Amino acid sequence: MVRPISNDLRKRAVAAVVKGESCRSVASRFGVAVSSVVKCSQRYRATGSVAPGKMGGHRKPVLEPHRAFIKERISQTPHLTLHALKDELAARGVKVSHNAVWLFLRREGLRFKKNAARPRANSLRHRA
Structure with missing residues (x-):
């Protein structure tokens, strides 16, 4: 810029x-x-002034009105992917990008973490 x-x-x-x-x-x-x-x-x-106009600005998050639905879906299905959540939102009439969903979840502190107690898929390869 x-x-x-x-x-x-x-x-x-x-x-x-x-x-x-x-x-x-x-x-x-x-x-x-x-x-x-x-x-x-x-x-x-x-x-009458040469002062610059406002640059940038704050955009209201598109997914804010759907916060309750998103939190409920994540609690119901913790293994839900971002793309699946995006598709569910699209079915409700909310057209958003994959990135918009990810940013919303990040802002809310919701994470898609793998289960640490579960062994890794390729752990057998490293045992030999």
């Missing part, structure tokens, strides 16, 4: 454009993209 332009550089670029210099020449003089100068100028004309 590209680093935001400093407010000082924004002010100098907008001041040059206001004086009548073209956006292309201002961009080459300050070593920034032409689109950055254009957007700073537009923001200045619209708001």
Whole structure:
């Protein structure tokens, strides 16, 4: 991700454009993209400020309303796979990715751990 332009550089670029210099020449003089100068100028004309807008943000988790169902399914079937859980959610009308399910479970502290008491499948190979 590209680093935001400093407010000082924004002010100098907008001041040059206001004086009548073209956006292309201002961009080459300050070593920034032409689109950055254009957007700073537009923001200045619209708001009177060159301060940047909000970057990023917080997205509400898609699976939050289905928390009870997911926890119940995991407690009922602890060996349930992420893909099977995703398919069950799709059957309920919730279209999510495998990664979205995994992130939700991780945030909730729910883990798919193998049973430590059970011997490994390939343990016979190592006994010889």
